[in-house]
Amino acid sequence: MTTPSRQSTKQRPATVRAKLLAVTERLIYTGGIHATGMDRIVRESGVARKSIYRYFPTKEALVAEALRERDERWMNWFVSACETAPPGPPRLRAIFEALADWFSQDDFNGCAFINAAGEVAAGPVHDVARAHKRRLRDYLCSVLAECGVTDAATAAADLLILVDGAIISARVGGDSRAAQRAARMAHQLVRDQNVSSTTGDSL
Amino acid sequence: MTTPSRQSTKQRPATVRAKLLAVTERLIYTGGIHATGMDRIVRESGVARKSIYRYFPTKEALVAEALRERDERWMNWFVSACETAPPGPPRLRAIFEALADWFSQDDFNGCAFINAAGEVAAGPVHDVARAHKRRLRDYLCSVLAECGVTDAATAAADLLILVDGAIISARVGGDSRAAQRAARMAHQLVRDQNVSSTTGDSL
DNA sequence: GACGGAGTAGAATGATCGTTCTACTCTCTT
DNA sequence: AAGAGAGTAGAACGATCATTCTACTCCGTC
Numbered sequence: 001m002t003t004p005s006r007q008s009t010k011q012r013p014a015t016v017r018a019k020l021l022a023v024t025e026r027l028i029y030t031g032g033i034h035a036t037g038m039d040r041i042v043r044e045s046g047v048a049r050k051s052i053y054r055y056f057p058t059k060e061a062l063v064a065e066a067l068r069e070r071d072e073r074w075m076n077w078f079v080s081a082c083e084t085a086p087p088g089p090p091r092l093r094a095i096f097e098a099l100a101d102w103f104s105q106d107d108f109n110g111c112a113f114i115n116a117a118g119e120v121a122a123g124p125v126h127d128v129a130r131a132h133k134r135r136l137r138d139y140l141c142s143v144l145a146e147c148g149v150t151d152a153a154t155a156a157a158d159l160l161i162l163v164d165g166a167i168i169s170a171r172v173g174g175d176s177r178a179a180q181r182a183a184r185m186a187h188q189l190v191r192d193q194n195v196s197s198t199t200g201d202s203l
Numbered sequence: 204m205t206t207p208s209r210q211s212t213k214q215r216p217a218t219v220r221a222k223l224l225a226v227t228e229r230l231i232y233t234g235g236i237h238a239t240g241m242d243r244i245v246r247e248s249g250v251a252r253k254s255i256y257r258y259f260p261t262k263e264a265l266v267a268e269a270l271r272e273r274d275e276r277w278m279n280w281f282v283s284a285c286e287t288a289p290p291g292p293p294r295l296r297a298i299f300e301a302l303a304d305w306f307s308q309d310d311f312n313g314c315a316f317i318n319a320a321g322e323v324a325a326g327p328v329h330d331v332a333r334a335h336k337r338r339l340r341d342y343l344c345s346v347l348a349e350c351g352v353t354d355a356a357t358a359a360a361d362l363l364i365l366v367d368g369a370i371i372s373a374r375v376g377g378d379s380r381a382a383q384r385a386a387r388m389a390h391q392l393v394r395d396q397n398v399s400s401t402t403g404d405s406l
Numbered sequence: 407g408a409c410g411g412a413g414t415a416g417a418a419t420g421a422t423c424g425t426t427c428t429a430c431t432c433t434c435t436t
Numbered sequence: 437a438a439g440a441g442a443g444t445a446g447a448a449c450g451a452t453c454a455t456t457c458t459a460c461t462c463c464g465t466c
Contacts, residue, residue: 034237137376429447
């Protein structure tokens, strides 16, 4: 009697979790973790508070899972963008073309995992960020191996520095050519690796 | 009569602002901006709330000023660490030796400005972060010029990518050799710049 | 057709947020 | 000597925080 004619706003159970995670991912990427309150997540996802806490024990767990999903989605996008190019040097170039596209998007706000790791010192969120960077490095390693790079593992760690550095320069420094700069250095990297395999002295 | 014998806990006016900024800088570097409440700043600095709001209109202004001071201190440390080495390639090496030292410190928590920029989307805090990266790039440019690099400005933007990338790999990825990797790439960078000044095709 | 699980709406909790205010004390200046 | 300015301590404000709870509705299944 208190609510005479309630509309049927109830969502299908299967969609609740998905929408919850999608909205959470978007909000924390746009505004940061701490700045995103549960009220906002409730309002924009249309999922009731009670339902959220049925799926996730705490906000931290929700955020960690949303980031894990972003890891999945971002890596899928990145890999498929790179694999439009054939293996070898063209695919290496495609890495930075994909980054350049990403940087120029309107809603580009840096790397969600770098941002998250900068906001929380330790805990599951930081672990997800570290896992993402490891997965990215592993993929870079496979691309470098296709280029015939000796010691692709080492070169992948180098390449990851170039990728992350480009992200920071694009986001914080506003460098619109960051991806191109990183691409040029990556080119030098694989060229040197192929020409002379091991020159003992570093720098 | 309500406070019969209050101890003389009053600080010298000159020291209040300095201590306030020092404590704020430390807290936001360690725990992030949003996670650091004014209560904590009050407690750890010993500065009364009223006094804080005499110096700064809002928390945001306090944080921005604390970051501006960190910019000053960090750059002074960095430049003086680099200038223990003579100009030219040795000083370029010293850049990454300084970074390696920094990364291995117990309280290393990444770059305060990258962290801050990742936490807030826009506003004065983000501006301070961008200004810091510009100042760092300008110094890198001067070091590269001393190395005889043609187009030091472009190379400085490249070098900044290496520096920031190394910071991220060290902090997020836990790569303990990030500084050494970046140093090797920086070496390749200046070598290529010096040998062949302009090869038209990029990558 | 009744029941239980999972959904919604939204009030309520206690804590903490940034900010303001009152009351008092110290110190310098005139 | 007195007053002004700047400090401290800490209560108080309203807003918002994450989390819990009550009350109700839908839907699939015995």
